[in-house]
Amino acid sequence: MATNRAKAWTEFRRMITWIALAGALMVAGALWYLSLYDALYPSAVLATIGGVFLSTLLGCGLFAAAFFSDKSGHDQSVTEATTHDEQQD
Template sequence: MVKWIALAGVLMVIAALFYLQAMDSLSTHAVIATILGVFFSVLLGSGLFSLSFFSDKSGHDDEVSGTTTRRDD
């Protein structure tokens, strides 16, 4: 699964670099910022989605479902 997420990150970086090249705004700093920003954003977003699905499937969300209801003690 991690290989597919990393591959998606690399493909997004390549697509962003092609876009920057087409717009003629490709400097060294822009390339470095694009590579780091796009790649780590894709990894972070995919990781957070994976954690939310894992949390839902494992039942961790069921334990805190009644926290917003008012209790009469």
């Protein structure tokens, strides 16, 4: 079980690294697109960075956390605990 958690943690960190890279690329793409149609003001740049990067990190990070929970055995331990409680009633 400990090896599953260690392997899952390593994979989770790798996924987060790729998600951060994808977020940075999306920010660059959004800023490029905005620059085609108007001047980039500092407030627009900060809002784009915050909105695009954080939204990408949040959305993808939650999926990564769900996969981590499954692969590390957390979901199985909750299932076993719940099943054990139901059998005692």
